[in-house]
Amino acid sequence: MTYGCIVSMKTQPGSRDEVVSILLSAADGLREAGCDLYVVGLSHDDDVTIWVTEVWQTKEHHDASLELPEAKAAISKAMPMLKGGFTKQELSVAGGLGL
Amino acid sequence: MTYGCIVSMKTQPGSRDEVVSILLSAADGLREAGCDLYVVGLSHDDDVTIWVTEVWQTKEHHDASLELPEAKAAISKAMPMLKGGFTKQELSVAGGLGL
Numbered sequence: 001m002t003y004g005c006i007v008s009m010k011t012q013p014g015s016r017d018e019v020v021s022i023l024l025s026a027a028d029g030l031r032e033a034g035c036d037l038y039v040v041g042l043s044h045d046d047d048v049t050i051w052v053t054e055v056w057q058t059k060e061h062h063d064a065s066l067e068l069p070e071a072k073a074a075i076s077k078a079m080p081m082l083k084g085g086f087t088k089q090e091l092s093v094a095g096g097l098g099l
Numbered sequence: 100m101t102y103g104c105i106v107s108m109k110t111q112p113g114s115r116d117e118v119v120s121i122l123l124s125a126a127d128g129l130r131e132a133g134c135d136l137y138v139v140g141l142s143h144d145d146d147v148t149i150w151v152t153e154v155w156q157t158k159e160h161h162d163a164s165l166e167l168p169e170a171k172a173a174i175s176k177a178m179p180m181l182k183g184g185f186t187k188q189e190l191s192v193a194g195g196l197g198l
Contacts, residue, residue, distance in 0.1 A: 001141075004138065004140045004150075006105060006140075006150055006152065008188075020193045023195075024193060024194050024195065027194070027195050027196045028196075030196050031196060031197075035196060035197075036197055037136075037138065037195070037196060037197035037198075038195040038196040038197060039103065039136065039152065039154065039192060039195040039197070039198060040192070040193045040194060040195045041103045041105075041188075041190030041191060041192045041193065042100075042190060042191045042192075042193060043188060043189070043190060044188075044189040044190065044191065045188070045189075051103075051105055051188055051190055052195075053105065053138065053152040055138065055197070089107075089140075089142060089143075089144070089150055090142070090143040090144075091140030091141060091142060091143065091150055092140060092141045092143065093138060093139070093140045094119045094123060094139045094140065094141060095123050095126070095139060096122075096123065096126050096136070096137040096138045096139045096151075097126045097127075097129050097130060097134060097136060097137040098130075098134075098135055098136035098137060098138070098154070098197070098198075099136075099138060099197075
């Protein structure tokens with residue numbers, strides 16, 4: 001099975017769209033880092049929560065991607081617009097449609 | 100933006116693999132019902148939790164899919180193996196990789 005994670009984060013009020021743009025701009029280089037899927041969604045519950053579902057070839061690919069210069073740049077750019085409330089669910093991906 | 104949802108459910112002990120099989124068997128017909136993505140994952144936190152990330156062309160496509168005979172059959176087959184603890188996050192999908 002491949003490795004997956006479902007992450008949520010909360011932004012400062014008014015900053016969600018900008019954080020989403022940063023997350024999407026970082027998605028470009030993910031495939032060559034071993035990422036099969038990266039879906040960024042805006043919660044309907046409020047206007048500050050973002051959910052990201054990721055599928056990677058292995059957990060090691062995921063972990064290594066966080067050390068890429070592009071990833072570090074995106075994280076440091078987004079960080080001031082985030083506040084607490086992170087969640088992370090780690091998964092073994094059994095399959096489905098569209099993978 | 101397309102419609103997304105992230106759902107979690109808990110199975111009775113020992114039943115997770117069988118519920119996952121039912122969910123995956125139901126995935127076959129989803130594309131023609133308007134589903135772009137359906138990812139079934141097994142939580143690393145325990146051995147009873149399943150997470151599903153779905154992306155649909157619209158919320159109406161998603162809602163209509165629940166009325167399909169195959170979906171109703173899958174739900175009624177899985178239901179006795181589930182226990183409480185359902186969660187559902189509705190999303191507007193901004194984009195990403197692999198969609």
